[in-house]
Amino acid sequence: MEERLARYLISVVEQGSFTRAAEKLHVSQPALSQQIRHLEExxxxxxxxxxxxxxxxxxxxxxxxxxxxxxxxxxxxxxxAVHDVRNLDRGDLRLAFTPTFATYLIGPLTHLFLSTYPNITMTVDVLAQMDIEAGLMHDRFDLGIAPSHPESAEISGTSVGEEHLNCVVSPDHPCADLLSINSEVLSTLKLALFDRSFATRLFIDKHFRANRLQAKISVESNSLEALMSLVSYGVYATILPAFAGNRIAGTRSIPLSPAIATRPICLLKRADGYHSFASIAFEQMFNSTDWALPSTK
Structure with a gap:
């Protein structure tokens, strides 16, 4: 009873109207108004x-x-917790990623997890880190993946590794058989890169400036699919986090020398909240992932 009334009250305030709240709650407006008045009395x-x-x-x-x-x-x-199942025969997992990480982590991480736990239902949101932290505090998410440690003391953050950026080319590219790509070779490549709305691109630009490279940037895009389409022609190269590049079929992911310094990968969760078996299993998988080594394709 108290639970239902609390939800009614919160919905009225969120909607700013008894009518809109009643529609959302699937109750009549007079009944909703009466219930709130009884609570006040x-x-x-x-x-x-x-x-x-x-x-x-x-x-x-x-x-x-x-x-x-x-x-x-x-x-x-x-x-x-009551419906949680220890052997993960069923369950739910609610994840949130920051936009840059979402571009290349959602696919491989969800695939890795669901390959082991196929009966878990996952929901994934893409939000700014401040919104992820708010969602964790309000129990809308189980885990968040972001590039920096949390600002709120209510959220715990664990750095599990760092992004390593590789040069990604097609098997037909002249550099496809190289073991590494140095600055001299990198300066000759026709590059298709993420635009500057991506934090990854900022690290790339910083690397170019630090090494005084005159990069040949032919195309900029906010779409990973567009970049990979260009790479497939065997003319263009792109620069991606190794975790992504190593897992894109039909490509070669080649380390850069010198390497590009990048940012940490942090796993966020509510410090004192209930952690489901599914979220614990995902965290264990996440912590054991090697973010630099290539995967089998």
């Missing part, structure tokens, strides 16, 4: 200000909703 306080065009929480209502929201998160975590 029981508590002896006014939780909502109904005087304006938008329904808002009173100061007392804000305090109550804050406690109610935390209680609901724990209640929902309890329900997941």
């Amino acid at each position: 029981r508590l002896g306080v006014k939780l909502l200000d109904r005087s304006g065009k938008t329904v808002v929480a009173t100061d007392i209502g804000k305090a109550y909703i804050g406690h109610a929201a935390r209680a609901l998160r724990e209640f929902d975590a309890g329900k997941r």
Whole structure:
């Protein structure tokens, strides 16, 4: 009963309207309004200000909703714990990635995990790190993958490795059989690179400046698919994190010399939250992944 009323109250405030909240909750508007009034009468306080065009929480209502929201998160975590299965014959896993990591980590990581635990249902969101941390605190995600440690003390972060950038070419490219690509060779290549909205590109540009390379950048794109399409012609090369390049079929992923200094890969989770068996298994897989060594293609 209290759980349902708390959800009703929070929905009314989120929607700013009894009508919209009733539609979202699939209840009638009069019934919803009556339930909230009964809650206010029981508590002896006014939780909502109904005087304006938008329904808002009173100061007392804000305090109550804050406690109610935390209680609901724990209640929902309890329900997941009851339905959680230790042998992972079923379960759910909610992941969030920052945009750059999402481009090349979602595919291989979800494939690796689901190959071992095929009955787990995964949901994946792509968000800025600050939104991932907020989602973890509000129990919308189990784990987040981001490029830096969390700012909030409520979130724990573990650095599991660093990105290593490789030059990726097709098997028909003149450099395909090289064991490494030095600065002299790199400066001669026709490059198709991520645009500057990607943090990876910033590291590449910094490397070019530090080594005084006059790179031949033929194409810039925000699409990995577009870059790989160009690479397939055997004329262009791109630079990608080794974890991605090593796993793209029909390509050669070649280390750079000198290597490009990059950023850490961090796994984020709520410090004091319930951690499902699925999230624990994913974390173990993630921590044991070698982010530089090639995979079998």
